[in-house]
Amino acid sequence: MRMLQIHSDGFGYELKRKAIKSAEKVESKTYSTDDSCLVNFIAAESSDEKNITKASSLTAQMIASAAEDVKEKNIVVYPWVHLTEAPAKPSVALKMLKSVAKILEEQGYNVVRVPFGWYKAFSIHCKGHPLAERSKVLDVETTEITEEEVTEGEDLTAIKAEEEAHSKFYIMEPDGSVTPVEKFDFTGFEELRLYVKYETAKDRTASEPPVHIEYMKQLELVDYEPGSDAGNFRWPPRGLTLKRAVEERVIKEMLEYGAHIVQTPLIYDYQHPSLKSYLQRFPSRQYVVRSGDRDYFARFSACFGQFLMISQAQVSYRQLPLKIFEIAPSFRREQSGELAGMRRPRAFTMPDIHEIVADVEMAKQSILKQLEFIMKLHAELEIQYEVSFRILRSFFEEHRDFINAVVARVGKPVMIEVFDERYAYFLFKGEWNVVDAQKKAACLGTCQIDVENSQRFNITYIGEDGKEHYPLILHTSPSGSIERILYGVLEQAHKDMKRGKKPTLPLWMTPVQLRLVPVDDSLIDYCVELGKELDKYGIRYEIDDRSLTVGKKIRSAEKLWIPYICVIGEREKKSGKVSVRRRAEGDQVEMKIDDVAEEIASKTSFAPKQQLMLPKMITKQAIFSREV
Template identity: 25%
Template sequence: MSTHNEVEMKNHRKLSQQLELFMSMEEAPGMPFFLPMGMVLRNELEGFWKRKHQQSGYQEIKTPIMMKQELWEQSGHWDHYHENMYFSNVDNQNYALKPMNCPGAVLIYKSKRRSYRELPIRLGELGLVHRHELSGSLNGLLRVRSFTQDDAHLFVRKDQIEIEIDKVLDLIHEFYSEFGFSYKVELSTRPEDFMGSVQMWDQAENALESVLKKKSISYQVNEGDGAFYGPKIDFHILDSLGRSWQCGTVQLDFQMPEKFDCHYIGEDNKPHRPIIIHRAIYGSIERFMAILIEHYGGEFPFWLSPIQAKILPISDAHLDFAYKIKSELEVLGYRIEVDDRVEKVGLKIRETELQKVPFMIIIGDKEMEKGSLSVRKRKEGNLGDMTIEELLYLFKYELVKR
């Protein structure tokens, strides 16, 4: 298990200050301000999410962050969750900031007539939600009041439940493998405060358990910890310090389709009720970022690094060549900076190491004469002289070895 020193060295708030990723401000407690470097990291995570979901047959949606109170009463969130919600009054109507994305996805599903041939319909959303957390519990990006959930809502027929959950579990495994996480799985069953019939709950729990068994995934049963509308499979990832974090979740819901009177027209030309699979993989972008910062200790893999390489010219005479190399690399999509300060190169190297940049490119008289680049790699030190073609081969290898 990790020592107190290791945990403190990898504290995401401390590292975020050092790497200029995000700020917490008194003007908006629990609502983080993302700085340019933090936005690069965030955009890479969101871009990866979008690509993977597009490849897996999901359609992306975006729903309003504020909707009328009646909607939350209809969904059941008002009865079960209103003490954690924020409210507003507009035109003598009560509104609530959404604490969850589900009702918006349901309204999109209901916006047109659906046929059995269309199902499964997989709607993915990076949706901004707000939940009231006590001020004493707020903690950097780990516990916030405003965050983006990477939600998806799959509208399926009963005969599609198990195959769709199977695919979701494969997608979650792909995501966590990408970041080098192992994980544990929990099946959470009917809580005391539940909606719907016991029979429906039994059916839903059996479906989730059946998929886990067929895939030979070992799991623990967490009695009574399901969502109020359905049982769920929770994923606890294990970081480099041996700590466990609950991130992904897959929830089976027979209740909300009834509450919103959702249906599709079946092969028999009659209306049938779909089932909703709710699922998230990151859990929230913000919390996942905090976990990643601590997991990697700020030393992000090449594809995630806000700055992938920093060019260090030894003097002003080398600036033009440095910016020429920067331009050539940026055109190919790499994130490059030039340290053009009038400082000794030793200081520039030390400061770049503190920024945990994967590569440094040092340019002086010798490099300009030969048209070469002196390359250093994080933790490995000097790699020697390279042509730009050799450097590009190295960068491509860093991306491929993901």
């Protein structure tokens, strides 16, 4: 906000014509007074948009203080955009000026607010005393520091630092060579080209909706819930089956990695000292939960719950690296315009592991180990992904061998962002991204070296010397949120379809792996018998017991992308085999039911057995959003 203040003998204006479409409606086009008044020409700036309330109240404060100095009760608030080169949007400016006027009125001043959005003539007569002409500049953020009560350790400079930090983008190849992105030959790396373009040029135009949204409804996986807040989804049984299958898969991997599995609360106290400080890092995007006369926020990640838990645990150097894992919902109240299906919801399920390490050396070793499960899980998603690393320049230069080893393990060219000043809690961050049909990118897995939060949350371990030490913390999501995974696999299915392949979901997570299709009603009982064999292998199947033609039943199963469709008639009952349509192979073969089960089981042996979470008989299943 910028402001020119004139203490004047009298003031008048006349509206000439509208300067902008959204000019305020007015009753009278002229105003004039001979009374003494303090005229404030005010320009709202784009920086004020970050916190209009604060900007308004500080501006009002400045005016009141100036009015106090010259003992003036009459105030004129005059919108004058020409004071700044970075004006706020008109709507914001108007909101702010209205708010300033209101605050001053409440304090007992006589306020005249000059209409917004008009070309005006005005007359003024400056009193000419030493305090009669003054100008003020308000920076919402820096002023906030001096005006607000700030507890020790709070770091308000971070957000600003992030804006000002400047960084360079490179492509790093598995052999360790580094090329600035603008000089790299992307031939053969089309998705990496798109990803880099998205990250650096910030080209974000899309005309079509994200393709996964259509599929998520048709396949009856997940759907909007108009009765909830935007970005909070409902999961019908097919989708829930998939979600659980993925969750259980990640949990299994984390247990094998040696993690402690925990669960922590969903809501947290705004007033808790560590959390208060942590929240200063981030814009206010929290869901607020009112309980009694106190406010809590719904967690936006699993970090604090785990940090608070570890900070009160007994940890010895003998247990390092110590691994804590949790998978549970998190909530971020993103701006409504940012929401986009499963790419960006407001409620999501995030697998989150925190690894406590003694020092940078141990951190590097652990990262190399984490890379193994991150790479493995992403491979199991059967999606194309692009990897990037964001690294503090000093760390990049001092640990070049480590960076080389990391990129070599990824095994293909990656994007590297090297930044000069640390703008967040990490000095090293890896991201595994998908690029979708809209040419937009979103991050799945991530791993970060956090050098800040052990102090903030007072997390310590007892070293060999018997003394307390602050560790480093590795923040890692082995797979990204379940919602993002679904987004990734559906977008991948779309890419496959464009290349002429039938779209599929990975066999281990697809809700129904096999459907038994009897050619007529008399064979339903036999299908139930066959189902018992499938149960022995933990195969997820259902039986199409509807009275439909075989063609119709096949079509129905194909529309749901069911990977194995088994047709059963008298012939099969006699031969003891079933006729199998295999989606991935695109063929039709005669097999014994045990062999089909064996095949599915062996292709999915790495995943825990997951039950299908609805009745097996299709006539007993409600229709939520599938077509047939």
